[in-house]
Amino acid sequence: MTGSVKTGWVKIVGLGPGDEALVTPEVRAVIDEATDVVGYIPYVRRIAPRPGLTLHESDNRVEVERARHALEMASEGRRVAVVSSGDPGVFAMASAVFEAVEEGAPNWRNLDIRVLPGITAMLAAAARAGAPMGHDFCAINLSDNLKPWALIEKRLRLAAQADFAMGFYNPRSRSRPEGFGRALDILREECEPERLILFARAVSTPEEEIRCVTLAEATPEMADMRTVVLVGSSLTRRILREGQPPIVYTPRSVPAPSDPE
Amino acid sequence: MTGSVKTGWVKIVGLGPGDEALVTPEVRAVIDEATDVVGYIPYVRRIAPRPGLTLHESDNRVEVERARHALEMASEGRRVAVVSSGDPGVFAMASAVFEAVEEGAPNWRNLDIRVLPGITAMLAAAARAGAPMGHDFCAINLSDNLKPWALIEKRLRLAAQADFAMGFYNPRSRSRPEGFGRALDILREECEPERLILFARAVSTPEEEIRCVTLAEATPEMADMRTVVLVGSSLTRRILREGQPPIVYTPRSVPAPSDPE
Structure with missing residues (x-):
């Protein structure tokens, strides 16, 4: 319930299968507002670098560690986009983030966490x-x-x-x-x-x-x-x-x- | 193989569940290029009228008739967007259009027909x-x-x-x-x-x-x-x-x- 808990967020977004014309405007807006992007290397590489945005690439099979990192940053007030290919709710990062929330610090449950759908493969x-x-x-x-x-x-x-x-x-x-x-x-x-x-x-x-x-x-x-x-x-x-x-x-x-x- | 067959098209597009921020840029571009939009009344009403665009609303349960109308217009050289809510391939218009193609005029198979996915409900x-x-x-x-x-x-x-x-x-x-x-x-x-x-x-x-x-x-x-x-x-x-x-x-x-x- 501190200020930082209120201003930080985690948005778990779907980038669709590859073509940028399949990324929804909702997801594009989140990426434009984020201070941090976390995800598997090839998905993070789809995000254009810009001043004020930190890109955090991680390897495959470290989904829960990546999720914890996103939640920690959000609880410090950062605006974190967790990127998945396709739809984040289909064999992708959304479940991993919620596993981390359930097992993690109690204040993580108060964070603003949202899933934004994408076109699944x-x-x-x-x-x-x-x-x-x-x-x-x-x-x-x-x-x-x-x-x-x-x-x-x-x-x-x-x-x-x-x-x-x-x-x-x-x-x-x-x-x-x-x-x-x-x-x-x-x-x-x-x-x-x-x-x-x-x-x-x-x-x-x-x-x-x-x-x-x-x-x-x-x-x-x-x-x-x-x-x-x-x-x-x-x-x-x-x-x-x-x-x-x-x-x-x-x-x-x-x-x-x-x-x- | 006539000129009109080559220039007309049918694109079966998904408008997503309702929020315009969930419509993909690919679908938006098709609507901007279309001469005709056909679909069930509430979905066609989501499309902004503009000069050069004819909106064809039809009732529920006339999917194959609507599909034939779209294919006829495309074979006359028109650029037809068939709109569905959600994803057109999930309990929506894509199958109805292909049923009409299979049963319809042989030249319909030569038309440029594409399905553009959307966020399904x-x-x-x-x-x-x-x-x-x-x-x-x-x-x-x-x-x-x-x-x-x-x-x-x-x-x-x-x-x-x-x-x-x-x-x-x-x-x-x-x-x-x-x-x-x-x-x-x-x-x-x-x-x-x-x-x-x-x-x-x-x-x-x-x-x-x-x-x-x-x-x-x-x-x-x-x-x-x-x-x-x-x-x-x-x-x-x-x-x-x-x-x-x-x-x-x-x-x-x-x-x-x-x-x-």
Whole structure:
């Protein structure tokens, strides 16, 4: 309840998938007002330096330390933007900040802390391909750094049985090369070989690559850590076009007789 | 392949949940370049009139007719923005346009058609409340206008068994007053009574209301058609604060022994 507690803030903001034209004006305004920006190196590098703004880059996998640093600075009266790529509430910094708040100094709960949404990679990728998430869908983080692999496997099976379209974040990394192959194996057990899969890499950046294949054609090497993988539902379709990539979309309707069970 | 086919376009754009500061610059630029805007009445009313821009408002439930109108105008060389609230690829106009393309005139496939993402209501609501979707999650449209209720029920059960956080779109309308009550009954069969539920109404508008209750406390009347309902996973928590609403968030980690099966 001191003056510094009242004037400092932490705003956890989403920078979207890469293109600056996808950053909301709300987020842009916060970055303009901040005294400090904290985040993972490549995201902080997206922020233009200016006098009065300190950029604090940190490495991957130190999310809670980074969150504590932001909260400490805010409690000293600084205006701190915590930057995430995509949406900060989707497999990004918002949960890490709240974990730090819950375990941290009691006065951190009185701070002005807000989350400002951004365009998440799954929905940016969906927009580029058409509308594969145009019906019910789910999002699963395939990294087993913070959860047991058995839970990922269970969620994959149940999501396939529910006939959700699916978005996979963090499908593959150098330290976990085999997980995504196992995920594909589970999908092959649960879904038909014609099921459509999109590999969307570096969406909205100059390196963007989007590839649409069937489950039968999909291989683990089609994904890396810059890829979000979208799996269609059983109704997801492809519209072929001359000289242009296909449009991939899920219709809005499910006819009653198609209900698989 | 005529000149008009090359110069006209259809861009299906997301206006976000309501606040103009959540409209991406990419979408704003498209609206500035459009000759025509088509959409459901309340969304078209968000667009400022200007010389050279024709606003075409249409009623709810005529999505495919509206899509055909947009495609016809584009094939005559007009620059048409199809506006949706939220993200056009999430229970909105993108799928309707692609249904019209697939069933329509062959030359519609050669048109320049793009989807531009927006902030979807579920993630805007999540940001306001904290980070309830901070772990794996799903999104379900509770309207049974276009799919059998049995499929909704099946997806709810499997999503609860997968321990996803969930976002419900269109939870309740005057024509379907009973569906959301049935959805709550299913959740009560599958989840513990302490499960956290957020009712987020008119997010980011002056009428915004966010309410956090437990599943035991939730009643069907807490939702209407302007509400998005978020259901936590079994790990979603509340941080209580003095004189401020609680922060609701889902931690990033699932400890191995918590795996329910």
